[in-house]
Amino acid sequence: MSIPDIVYKAHGTGNDFVVYADPEGIYEPSTEEVVRLTDRHRGIGGDGLLRITRPQFVSDLSEGDVRAAQADDASWFMDYRNADGSLAQMCGNGTRVTALFIRRMCMLTGEAQDDKPLRLATRAGVKILSSLGDDELLGQDVFRVDMGKWAIGPVMGHTVSIPGVEGSARGTYVNMGNPHVVCLIEDGSASYTEALESSQATLPALTTLDLSRKPVVSPVLDEGQNVEFVRIESVDPLTGQGRAFMRVHERGVGETLSCGTGLCATGVTLRALTGISHWTIHVLGGVLDVDVDDESVRLTGSATIVARIELNPQH
């Protein structure tokens, strides 16, 4: 068993994880261990697993990646795996959970902490997290993560359908370190009829959409993708703010209650379609803010540590 005796259950707006600290680099999990621990019936349950370690202890990182993280002052690494055991480059909700975990862990060990933002290494580069405390709308232990550079493909460049569900929609590829295809399927604001028309959405309404099966994307993306389905709720051109609702089918997991990188990809796509850069986006698991500019995307939301769990050695 390459998992420590003590692990934690945590979530970021309902995107839930098995989490553990591995500061000495001795607990790199196998695919089978990830699948077993994240199993919702026979394990602890989670959309993924977060191993919080040091860059030099991540076996798939090149020496150059490790040196780059260290040179960028990032002493912690978020080693994320999807529930099916696959590695993913990035997990937006996971970064906030990791930041909260490191903060609590340092409090317990008495390790000196300053109020400086956390520089967290990930497979998609170093992400910077600031703690904002509690917020009336966003919840407790809110962090803002600067997710850095994004890239967008041709707007509505893909067709998305779902096996067993009538209809389809056009979707836009966004790279947030990991791959996303974002489909606008409703416009509750009635302000972007042209955008909605170009999405050619004939799928059922977002609240009734059956996401139990993996969406089919054409042209195919070799590395697979996370797929977001989005409804614009309202826009205020005076303040430059919009509200939207999003559901997501995650690569390596299935439908989840929230996906941080998916929210960022949604913000990037909605900005391309509407010109609005600041979005408050509801997901099944909560509400988050997404702010986009040409250089980066910032994601703001809560993080929760639910339990400390002692694993049964026989498990």
Ligand SMILES: N[C@@H](CCC[C@H](N)C(=O)O)C(=O)O
């Ligand atoms: N839930 C995550 C994304 C996790 C990785 C994703 N399933 C992938 O394979 O790319 C998030 O909060 O960003």
